[in-house]
Amino acid sequence: MVTTFNKKDLVSFGKYLLSEQREESLKNTSKLNETSLPYEEMFREVYDADLQNWLAIKNEFSNVTAVGEMCLESLDPEEFQAWEKVRAGLMRTRKALQKN
Numbered sequence: 001m002v003t004t005f006n007k008k009d010l011v012s013f014g015k016y017l018l019s020e021q022r023e024e025s026l027k028n029t030s031k032l033n034e035t036s037l038p039y040e041e042m043f044r045e046v047y048d049a050d051l052q053n054w055l056a057i058k059n060e061f062s063n064v065t066a067v068g069e070m071c072l073e074s075l076d077p078e079e080f081q082a083w084e085k086v087r088a089g090l091m092r093t094r095k096a097l098q099k100n
Helices: 007-017 020-032 039-043 048-058 062-073 077-099
Strands: none
Touching: 007 020, 007 048, 007 077, 020 039, 020 048, 020 077, 048 077
């Protein structure tokens, strides 16, 4: 499957890569997953998950909401709190992307 992006999309994705939401997400991943790389190392790279997260934000959170709702019941309070921070960051990023 071939997907094309225009210049506005590429700039939007670049802004996402530098966003607080991505930073929070990587930090939470580092804390919750003992086998992941440290945040400092993860932040230097671009991952497929970054593209998927950005696309989810761009597409009105359809994927993030569906996955989030399915997983919420299995989270302990600390994990739920981390998820809420990520969700709040996604909302801020979405609003910022819509301004462009």
